Amino acid sequence: MNGWVLAATVELAGGGAAALWGVTTGPTARRVVAQNLTTAALCPALLLLAQGYGRPSYVDLALLLALLGPVGTLVFARLLHEDLEGQRPSAWGLTYAVAAMGAVVVAAVCAATGPGRAMVKLLVIGALLVGGNLIASRALSGAFRGVRGG
Amino acid sequence: MDRRTTPRTVLLVVGELLAWWAALTLLWLVLISSVYPLEWIVGASVAAAGALLARAGRRAVSWR
Numbered sequence: 079m080n081g082w083v084l085a086a087t088v089e090l091a092g093g094g095a096a097a098l099w100g101v102t103t104g105p106t107a108r109r110v111v112a113q114n115l116t117t118a119a120l121c122p123a124l125l126l127l128a129q130g131y132g133r134p135s136y137v138d139l140a141l142l143l144a145l146l147g148p149v150g151t152l153v154f155a156r157l158l159h160e161d162l163e164g165q166r167p168s169a170w171g172l173t174y175a176v177a178a179m180g181a182v183v184v185a186a187v188c189a190a191t192g193p194g195r196a197m198v199k200l201l202v203i204g205a206l207l208v209g210g211n212l213i214a215s216r217a218l219s220g221a222f223r224g225v226r227g228g
Numbered sequence: 229m230d231r232r233t234t235p236r237t238v239l240l241v242v243g244e245l246l247a248w249w250a251a252l253t254l255l256w257l258v259l260i261s262s263v264y265p266l267e268w269i270v271g272a273s274v275a276a277a278g279a280l281l282a283r284a285g286r287r288a289v290s291w292r
Binding site for chain 1: 259
């Protein structure tokens with residue numbers, strides 16, 4: 079077990095367990111926030127595992143997760159908007175903490191990868207992960223409720 | 229010649245499609261693991277279809 083795999087294990091055990099607990103307990107507003115943060119917690123772990131095991135194909139899983147996670151949250155925000163009426167589900171401290179962790183992991187894996195196409199791919203994943211998560215969190219907290227068709 | 233077929237409009241449409249195509253082709257080339265001629269051909273073709281979809285999507289969410 080090297081440092082990358084150890085970091086991924088710590089992240090999966092900490093972030094993954096916390097996200098699972100958040101999703102399975104408490105009121106709907108909390109569950110939906112935890113569901114949103116699950117992507118941001120698990121995607122960096124996949125990047126770390128890809129680096130740790132030397133298997134670039136795991137990076138594709140991280141890409142898919144970073145792309146589809148926020149989209150899934152938007153679907154939840156749309157379908158649950160009646161249950162969440164009058165509430166503004168958000169956990170901005172946690173959201174920014176997880177976004178920062180994602181950025182740190184992407185930076186570390188980029189440094190290990192070195193310049194090239196693989197690094198650009200990692201940066202694309204990082205931008206999708208952090209940007210998508212922030213937008214999905216804003217959507218959950220009701221920031222886009224006035225948007226036409228939203 | 230109505231508004232939809234003026235040279236300026238046609239130029240704008242072609243320019244937008246070309247910009248989407250270039251961006252999507254670049255994205256394809258970044259995301260694949262190894263670059264060889266067949267990948268160029270497939271990527272450029274898929275990006276062309278993607279450019280049409282991207283413009284349609286952009287127009288659908290524009291308030292005009």
